Amino acid sequence: MKLGIVGLPNVGKSTLFNALTSTQNAQAANYPFCTIEPNSGIVPVPDARLDKLAEIWQTDKKTPAIVEFVDIAGLVKGASQGAGLGNKFLGHIRECDAIVHVVRCFDDDNIIHVVEDVNKPESVDPIRDIDAIDLELILADLEVVSNRLGRQQKAAKTGNKTAAAEAAWLAELAAHLEGGKPARSLPLTRMTTARTPLAKNWVCSPPSR
Secondary structure: OEEEEEOOOOOOHHHHHHHHHOOOOOOOOOOOOOOOOOEEEEEEOOOHHHHHHHHHOOOOOOOOOEEEEEEOOOOOOOHHHOHHHHHHHHHHHHOOOEEEEOOOOOOOOOOOOOOOOOOOOOOOOHHHHHHHHHHHHHHHHHHHHHHHHHHHHHHHOOOOHHHHHHHHHHHHHHHHHHOOOOHHHOOHHHHHHHOOHHHHHOOOOOOOO
16 A cells, blocks of 8 residues: 655655654655655555464464555645646655545644745644645646546537446536535545546545545
């Protein structure tokens, strides 16, 4: 599984990455966009069942499950429109199976906090900050859904029943996203019925976040 660590700039994503991977591969500094290119680290998952099986089979060779963590550069308001290299960073998120959202919940005048403009530090408000990131992910998903919806509606006009079924579901998903709700909150039964390859392009594809 590949987990992307996301959040606003300068909230501690690289610090968390270094702690999880027991490395210092990600530079952590007190300024926005310290990270540009994603950092990646693989961590074995401890499992007592694996140890027991190795004991039963009397083998020293054990291959544990692994989790790959990816430290992704901070997102800001307007990322879905390209702000702060947002399109590039959202592309990195799309490559992950799930999202770890890091949110700052402490005050410290010595640590810069950025939500929209890197030149205008703002106050810390965890709820506002969560909503800011969620909105950018929703808008990014809406763009993907809208593009596919247009193609499937066009295909449906040729009599393609599969395309028509997918277009109907995509229209429902688009309305869901336009209502400010993430894709993950749409009931899974509706998603699985459509059998669409769209999910691989979602930013916050259900049920990963």
